[in-house]
Ligand code: SAH
């Protein structure tokens with residue numbers, strides 16, 4: 114049968130979709146990107162903000178029409194499924210299966226039930242679940258790959274739903290990770306991104322090796338040219354990890370280090386566990402060890418209790434650090450979280466106004482940084498044809514900037530040197546040399 118997967122949310126979810134696709138392919142099904150020709154539709158959901166939830170429910174409205182018109186099997190997986198199975202059963206009685214964040218390895222059983230016309234639901238929370246060990250392999254022409262190293266989160270930031278939908282932290286044994294990366298290298302993969310909600314906590318409290326030691330081991334694997342990881346929590350960013358940026362030639366000069374707010378008062382309410390001066394100190398150490406490191410971050414505006422003064426402190430941090438990019442969000446109240454009980458709410462209008470302003474400030478900084486690249490020769494890993502123009506190739510620098518340039522198909526999958534001729538807000542234009 115042909116299956117179609119729609120994915121919402123973070124890289125963890127994207128990778129979970131790849132894992133499910135792998136298990137289905139192994140069982141003789143084929144993937145399609147055309148919903149109209151699919152026999153199975155899987156929606157892998159995210160509940161981090163209300164907007165993601167709304168998008169999911171509006172998609173489900175459209176899927177119901179497809180279900181009514183022809184008998185497709187529809188399944189819901191991921192974070193909304195984990196959290197709201199009763200609501201889903203109630204609001205979407207036409208769906209065939211529900212799988213949680215620890216049970217995606219049961220996708221084959223779920224489809225078999227669907228074929229028989231029976232409902233399947235399993236959202237058992239199991240830290241060391243087999244889903245942590247699925248290794249999607251032989252994805253055609255793969256240049257980059259995600260590798261799960263840990264799952265879950267113990268931090269309980271007061272706004273965040275993730276600890277409730279992904280459970281407690283659990284790390285995958287280093288031996289299993291190293292084996293997977295070796296086989297990815299043999300498959301031709303050049304770049305790996307290590308995934309975890311909080312990679313700095315990798316193997317905390319176990320006898321297995323630390324995260325910096327894992328990076329050192331992976332750096333030795335022939336064929337792998339680039340190593341990245343997401344996400345780091347500032348409070349757990351150790352000096353040993355910072356030093357890796359100066360020592361390991363394959364570790365890309367880029368770190369995603371969410372700060373969430375520039376105000377100590379708000380950071381405390383968010384339960385983040387660091388102050389802004391501690392954050393700035395870590396960034397300075399990173400820059401000392403690796404002067405050209407690119408720093409990106411996540412940030413929330415309009416958190417309950419955020420006053421004009423707090424927002425100004427966030428803007429001060431942004432202009433002081435000059436981030437290479439920021440993913441910024443208006444605070445979204447999430448059921449079950451501690452912040453949902455906070456009373457000093459910021460109005461939606463004020464939050465959106467602050468968000469718009471912050472984004473305009475950051476856009477100028479990103480543009481300035483991209484313009485500063487003009488004239489430089491940068492190493493680009495060529496990922497494929499550009500979506501915007503058929504004649505262009507697209508790839509990324511080690512700093513994770515997108516570069517578009519003219520070149521032949523034979524360059525896809527290779528590391529090439531490109532001279533940057535123009536810097537834009539979201540990408541760079543280059544010339545192959
Ligand atoms: N584990 C990662 C990512 C978590 S979710 C980390 O700790 O950094 C990704 C981002 O979504 C967060 O960094 C935060 O900026 C944002 N986010 C999480 N909950 C949110 C909420 N309730 N409202 C708005 N943004 C939120």
Ligand code: SF4
Nearest residue numbers: 266268269270273275
């Ligand atoms: Fe959410 Fe905080 Fe955990 Fe990140 S560290 S997943 S923001 S609770």
Ligand code: F3S
Nearest residue numbers: 122123159160161192
């Ligand atoms: Fe969303 Fe779940 Fe990721 S809530 S951000 S898909 S961990």
